Amino acid sequence: MLKEVRCPGCAEIYKPDDTVILDEVNTMHHPECYDRLFEAKDLDTFEGIVEKYEFFHDLLPEH
Numbered sequence: 001m002l003k004e005v006r007c008p009g010c011a012e013i014y015k016p017d018d019t020v021i022l023d024e025v026n027t028m029h030h031p032e033c034y035d036r037l038f039e040a041k042d043l044d045t046f047e048g049i050v051e052k053y054e055f056f057h058d059l060l061p062e063h
């Protein structure tokens with residue numbers, strides 16, 4: 001299981017297959033919760049974003 005991260009908009013915990021936007025200050029948002037305060041730089045599933053960016057790797061399960 002991935003560690004829990006909450007959407008800053010709706011406070012829901014992201015599920016691995018939730019679609020999320022990653023903004024330029026590396027905050028994830030649900031597309032429907034995205035406030036556009038910062039530019040979006042990626043759109044993927046929560047799991048996809050966590051795996052793609054090294055600074056999120058501490059959210060991955062321990063091996």
Ligand SMILES: [Zn+2]
Binds near residue numbers: 030
């Ligand atoms: Zn949300």
